[in-house]
Amino acid sequence: MIDPDRTQATERRRQLGLAGIMVLQCVAAVFFVGDVAADLVHAPLAGHSVLEALVTAALVAGILLNAWQLRRTINRMRAQDRALGAARGDLARIIGAQFEAWSLTPAERDVGLLALKGLDAAEIAGIRGAAPSTVRAQLTRIYSKAGVSGRAQFAAWFVEDLLDGISAPPAGTADRQLS
């Protein structure tokens, strides 16, 4: 599974790198521009200065393109950030509402959430500083309140909603539809 936070961090580093290169390009370009300007004043039509002017124009155009690209990357990443936040918030809200509907106690909610995150009874007990037997009893009560047979069905309860409307595709032809 790809950790979205880690890809975001990588993306951020990449952006910083791009920006750094852009600053360097600008510093380089300004010296070229100064040189070209001086050359054009002293010897307007010498082949040397015309060529230099062309190179400088290309460099400046490159900087502009780079800036434009970076701006698009930044905007796209922010949109992803927002979507991810919204999805997380939504899922948390849905889980909270469902726990409420099953009338779980606060302790059971905490345990249920940890169980959904994939921790087993011993790990949950370690985090909560409780005895494993207590956690196991809580899990049993949660499953019975939810009317599920066990952990797998409990987790599937929430995933099922997300998969709503997606019929099981024939093997090997998993089409991804992205809007």
Add this chain to the structure above:
Amino acid sequence: MRQHIESGAHAAPGAVPPWDPVVRLTHWSLAAAVLANALLTKPGATIHVWIGWAAMAVLALRLLWGVIGPREARFASFLPDPRGALSHLVDLLRGRPQDHASHNPAGALMAYALWACLAVVIGTGLVMTDGKSPLTISEENAAVAAGDWSVLVAKDRADDHDDEGAGEIAEEVHEVVANLMLILAVIHVAGVAVESRALGRNLVRGMVAGRRR
């Protein structure tokens, strides 16, 4: 007081976008360039001119980014607004400044003032060096050191003829505005410190690491 800080920090979660890398890099490069040229390099030295030219490039990039950058980096989101700046300062003195997605109105005015000062200092610097790039200057210096004084003669003649007065005015403006810029920078830092305290979040962290909460 504690309550205010809490509400200030959590009033609108996620409403403050992070500073993008171009804003951060240009900010610190310009700060470093200004400090270096004001305090470390010798006025008129080749390195002083090198740094000035680099600062010119970085300033140009920041101004370009103010047109095509992401929203909170664009001038349109922090247009100069003296009245807004004043009321922000009043709020600040009362200890209840508002959060802003871009620069706050007072900070925006400071940014414009610093950029204007920088532009004037760079412009007068160019006048003082006849717009010669640092490469040319070091070449000339090398020539003089090697015994070829023709450059100096040409320079003297140019000075005698036309812009003796203009050069002196430029020098005067260069120094005065550079000092003004340093004073503004001190006020800027003080403002950031006061605002960070009042908002209960470190504004400097946002300018270093990007994330603003």
